[in-house]
Amino acid sequence: MIAFAHPLALLALPLALTPFLRRWLASAPVPRLDLRTGGEAPWTDRLLKAVGVVGITALILGLAKPHLPGGTRPHQGHGANLVLLIDRSFSMDDSFAGRAPNGDEESKSAAARRLLFEFIEKRPDDRIGVAGFSTAPMQVLALTQSRSAIAAAIAALGERGLSQTDVGRGLAMAMDMFDEAAAPDSRAVVMVSDGAGVIARETQEALQALARRNGVRLYWLYLRTAGAKGIFEIPRPGEADTPQLRPERHLHIFLQRLGVPYRAFEADSPEAVDEAIQAIGDLESRPILTLRPLPRRDLAWIFYGLAALMAGVLAAARRLERAYAPRSSAPTEIRP
Amino acid sequence: MTTAQPHLFEALVWRLAQRISGARPGGHRGLARGAGEIFADVAPLARHPDPRRLDLRRSLTDPFGEVFVRRFETRTDLTLHLLLDASASLATGAQADRQELAALLASGFAQAARRGGDLFALDVGCGGRKALEIPPGRSLNAPEEIFARLRSLAPQGEGLEALARLTEALPHERILVALISDFEHAPEELDELLSALRPRPLLPIWLRDSGLENPPGGFGLADLRDPETGRRRVVLTTKTWAAAQSRTSAERRAALKRVFERHGLRPVEILDGISIGELSAALEEAPP
Incomplete structure (x- = not known):
């Protein structure tokens, strides 16, 4: 049975729901998405949310210092x-x-x-x-x-x-x-x-x-x-x-x-x-x-590792982030 | 306001100065003949029964003894009624700032109307709400002010509801309706609006954005949000995806054009920036 050295840290667990409130990728406004079909990746959004939830949860669990209590x-x-x-x-x-x-x-x-x-x-x-x-x-x-x-x-x-x-x-x-x-x-x-x-x-x-x-x-x-x-x-x-x-x-x-x-x-x-x-x-x-x-076995490293992995996935997603089309900064052109 | 703007106004004035039929005296050279200042031609009294304008000399010298009257060009006025679709999609763009384009064109039309002595009216529809209304008038609203007000407007709302409601109140004669929109609509929605506006003379101006029509095909993740419906979608962008987007975009443009054609219209397309030469040509080609 897993025990926690700092169980108070578990109070921060509701923070794991932030991926449902804040989106990870910056959204680009594109009109009439219903008419611009094709190339949807519906799993990506769910995956990013899940990765965020798992990552934050793992980080908080890691901070709570989980361990298998020792004994005899x-x-x-x-x-x-x-x-x-x-x-x-x-x-x-x-x-x-x-x-x-x-x-x-x-x-x-x-x-x-x-x-x-x-x-x-x-x-x-x-x-x-x-x-x-x-x-x-x-x-x-x-x-x-x-x-x-x-x-x-x-x-x-x-x-x-x-x-x-x-x-x-x-x-x-x-x-x-x-x-x-x-x-x-x-x-x-x-x-x-x-x-x-x-x-x-x-x-x-x-x-x-x-x-x-x-x-x-x-x-x-x-x-x-x-x-x-x-x-x-x-x-x-x-x-x-x-x-x-x-x-x-x-x-x-x-x-x-x-x-x-x-x-x-x-x-x-x-x-x-x-x-x-x-x-x-x-x-x-x-x-x-x-x-x-039986010595007490520290499990925090597993959770930290998981959190690091999820952070890596999120960083990769951020690296791949792009707008629908890059916004030009050139002023409006009036040609003769 | 840019330095090229006077040219833009010229192009618009030129277009509006073309003869438009109308019965009330105004600033335009009308097609109708009657009392006026500029001599047009002479016609037999039988065809133009206005004995006040008898052309004595022409009548006396006529070998067949027919009585002629002089005819003058009448001057008509008209209302240039500008409808701007400022739903939230107007604020989106990649290669073009469509809101600024709309503001430029609107102020240009206002200037042109003022110089032509016409009435100018402006209605801005933000989805189901009317965001700005300038009743028909002359010179009351300087083009600069219209530009500034449209530039600072926050496009919002969804669809064409407000504009569709407006059409009921528009007069059928002595009006030129200019419809400025990005036409990010389904063909059916456009058909509905055009049906409501016709048979008034209509000049659709289509603000296009090549960036939104042909997104680049680099590999990546894009989180897209529809500013009108709030619908969201995450897409994995690839070359195939970009090609599919360009294809559906082209198909949709073709479908919209067919709708315009069904109503006997050809929209003036403004792609990314205003080219005055192309605009003049398009204005000339556009059926009245």
Whole structure:
């Protein structure tokens, strides 16, 4: 349905009737037309009137800026509703080697950002939200399809991190971010972090309740720094195994018991991160009904073009305009 | 008023000075013989029984003893009644300014009538309305004034109705009716007017315009409007169209001429401009 940006301009539409009031060609007085038959072109007059009416109408419609209003249209794609939960702790700014990055290396957060950019580019149908956590969790971007917003949100994570790593509240926020539009079978939280912390008892209970209610799938991409213990490593007998000393391993165990589909990836280099993200992408690709935005389509050019065409026809008619017989300007002659 | 105008008047005076029959004394040399100033001839008393003009010498010297009387030319007067058809078509034209031509001719006739001692009357019909009326009179209206008034007249109206109505009031004798018109009429309309005017002596003067008769054939669009009926028509002008226009125009002129001939008339045709030589010849040839 065509809409108008300046509907007030349509008030000028009665002007389109002017061809019925004013004639386009200058008329030449010729006596006794009824006796001067032959060569009539009755369609020419009607055609000129029609061209005038169409031309003026098109011009006014063009001025009213007609457009097809944009909107959204349902789209059956492949993807998921993803919340990227990204660790904003201080250590993320270090390289995988555990030191401040020099010219050849990139920091863990930079690598994660780069690979996430690539990831969202390859998946146009995903709805993605972004949250960060360090001392406190913060929602960066609610679930959206806007690629530019997502890219900006991920880029914003390049700011320097804070000190603490409050995984529990971050996870709770991420799980809470799914809205009504996210189908329950395609909800996933991707947590990217290089460490973990102890989750308080009450937070654990809240997480379990949230997980049961929201039915998310959970992925943990653990960016392992050189020298740090892996999350899958079972401590040797005699070695201390407490959440305080091995928070990553215990978080893994807690998440496994959460009662939702869960998978952890351990990456100690950008290549490994890439592989892990690919794996998550493959796993989280199922039919999803999303809304694709339809841009507003400007139609004024069609009307302006039509008006220009009609003006061209009228100009051509004016060019061809002539009198019945040219009027001589010579004075009346009296010859002897 | 142009410098050539005196010549025009001469031509008209010459035409009007030809003998026209009439019984009332006037400025023209009449065909009738009787009492007058200019001696004409002698005739037997039996043929011209006017004993007041006995020619004694001729009678006495006649070997057969017949009685003769002198006869003199009578002088007659006449009214030159000019009818001008000033319907809206008079203002149209291409090669000619027909309104100016009409004004020139009318003032020329007025001048000629004044110099011939005749009465001059003018009636201008604009379609169904009488636009200007000058009753028969002498020298009351200077030709210059007639020219100016006709020049500033706005031709309007449609047809010949006013002129046709006028004809009823025109006298049948001692009148010369000059009818100036562009004759943009159908043959039937012309026939009607001529029937009403005849048998008065009639001098039709036809203002023609070669531009309107033969339009040029260049390709184009022309929006035509009939000034009398308001009828409009857009035509695509081509060579074929121009040829068709010239043909129908010629056919119509021929049809009008046949109507004139049926009434024993031959119109004086003024094509675009006045040629005094041709006008004189035409005036001479025109049947009275």
